[in-house]
Amino acid sequence: MRNAFHDDLDQLSNQLVGLAELAGSALAVATRALIDGDVELAATVIAGDARLDALRADLETHAVDLLARQAPVASDLRAVVTALRMASDLERMGDLARHVAKVARRRHPRTAVPPELVPTMTAMGQVAAQMVAKTAAVIATKDLAQAAELDHDDDAMDALHRQLYAALLAPSAQYPTDVAVDLALIGRYYERYGDHAVSVARRVVYLVTGRYATTPSA
Amino acid sequence: MRNAFHDDLDQLSNQLVGLAELAGSALAVATRALIDGDVELAATVIAGDARLDALRADLETHAVDLLARQAPVASDLRAVVTALRMASDLERMGDLARHVAKVARRRHPRTAVPPELVPTMTAMGQVAAQMVAKTAAVIATKDLAQAAELDHDDDAMDALHRQLYAALLAPSAQYPTDVAVDLALIGRYYERYGDHAVSVARRVVYLVTGRYATTPSA
Numbered sequence: 001m002r003n004a005f006h007d008d009l010d011q012l013s014n015q016l017v018g019l020a021e022l023a024g025s026a027l028a029v030a031t032r033a034l035i036d037g038d039v040e041l042a043a044t045v046i047a048g049d050a051r052l053d054a055l056r057a058d059l060e061t062h063a064v065d066l067l068a069r070q071a072p073v074a075s076d077l078r079a080v081v082t083a084l085r086m087a088s089d090l091e092r093m094g095d096l097a098r099h100v101a102k103v104a105r106r107r108h109p110r111t112a113v114p115p116e117l118v119p120t121m122t123a124m125g126q127v128a129a130q131m132v133a134k135t136a137a138v139i140a141t142k143d144l145a146q147a148a149e150l151d152h153d154d155d156a157m158d159a160l161h162r163q164l165y166a167a168l169l170a171p172s173a174q175y176p177t178d179v180a181v182d183l184a185l186i187g188r189y190y191e192r193y194g195d196h197a198v199s200v201a202r203r204v205v206y207l208v209t210g211r212y213a214t215t216p217s218a
Numbered sequence: 219m220r221n222a223f224h225d226d227l228d229q230l231s232n233q234l235v236g237l238a239e240l241a242g243s244a245l246a247v248a249t250r251a252l253i254d255g256d257v258e259l260a261a262t263v264i265a266g267d268a269r270l271d272a273l274r275a276d277l278e279t280h281a282v283d284l285l286a287r288q289a290p291v292a293s294d295l296r297a298v299v300t301a302l303r304m305a306s307d308l309e310r311m312g313d314l315a316r317h318v319a320k321v322a323r324r325r326h327p328r329t330a331v332p333p334e335l336v337p338t339m340t341a342m343g344q345v346a347a348q349m350v351a352k353t354a355a356v357i358a359t360k361d362l363a364q365a366a367e368l369d370h371d372d373d374a375m376d377a378l379h380r381q382l383y384a385a386l387l388a389p390s391a392q393y394p395t396d397v398a399v400d401l402a403l404i405g406r407y408y409e410r411y412g413d414h415a416v417s418v419a420r421r422v423v424y425l426v427t428g429r430y431a432t433t434p435s436a
């Protein structure tokens with residue numbers, strides 16, 4: 001049965017998709033800023049995060065208003081509460097993109113990523129882009145098969161993260177400490193970004209099936 | 219006017235205090251494990267995090283049940299929604315304590331913190347302990363003066379974090395890359411722990427005053 005409440009839920013879902021799209025473009029631009037050492041692109045991401053925060057606040061206002069007006073119960077209530085948690089994950093993904101951009105800006109006019117590590121970082125950016133695009137699609141379509149793919153994508157992200165650390169720590173590498181520290185943090189930002197994407201997808205799966213897998217928290 | 223709903227809110231508040239206490243003892247033990255290189259203490263923290271996750275799930279069940287049964291509006295509704303977000307911050311603080319413990323375990327039988335950096339790390343642990351204790355008190359008492367102190371404590375944490383990075387990056391330091399990477403990540407875990415404590419306190423201030431300061435997200 002469709003009713004006004006379900007229209008409201010659809011609107012919440014659209015707001016979540018909007019957040020996911022912003023979080024996605026933020027990290028895509030931040031990755032480019034990082035690899036190219038482009039301080040202007042980095043500044044765009046840093047400034048743009050306020051928009052994501054504002055949209056998340058709008059979503060929260062909308063959700064709380066919905067709870068107050070409609071007093072939903074059972075699965076309808078759970079859908080609204082879950083939307084709040086998904087918004088939290090997506091806002092955090094935007095924060096992580098901002099952190100990547102800040103490293104890019106801090107290292108300017110140098111680039112933070114040594115040439116031999118550019119392929120790994122590029123791949124991390126690509127996997128992240130794929131993950132956030134799937135997350136947006138899963139929110140919109142509730143497609144469980146696509147939600148399940150995110151676990152595999154996250155394994156790919158974790159493998160790249162380990163590869164980055166192995167390269168940093170290779171006895172032959174001898175990276176200056178500031179480079180190693182930057183890359184350790186950047187690696188963690190991408191890995192956490194992937195974790196939050198998985199977390200959003202799992203919340204959708206929970207809403208659809210009533211079953212919840214453990215959230216990644218590495 | 220006191221009623222059954224406000225008893226329920228008190229119970230939510232008690233549950234939040236319980237989460238804060240667990241997050242506090244987790245980081246206290248993790249700090250000791252880290253500095254002493256005590257792998258058994260580290261294992262305690264890693265295993266203990268499941269309890270915090272379970273208590274947070276209980277809190278969420280309780281909060282959602284409260285929304286369903288009582289359909290609160292206005293400030294009562296906001297109090298329940300905010301409790302959910304505070305629980306999220308506190309669970310994350312427990313995760314960060316677990317991350318610190320994992321570094322301690324990974325480096326065993328070595329210790330991750332070189333002797334000359336032990337004072338800084340000890341101080342970060344002390345500031346964190348102070349912050350989480352105040353956070354628990356602020357949740358219980360809604361004391362705005364104590365909530366305001368947390369901003370200053372967080373400044374102290376950020377200063378220690380910068381001091382740690384300056385020591386890592388000092389040209390004379392020449393730390394092995396694995397040591398630098400560990401400490402960069404550990405420094406970030408403590409800093410984020412402090413941010414989450416501030417975030418919880420600010421949510422309490424918001425509930426009491428209706429005004430909300432920006433959440434730290436560095």
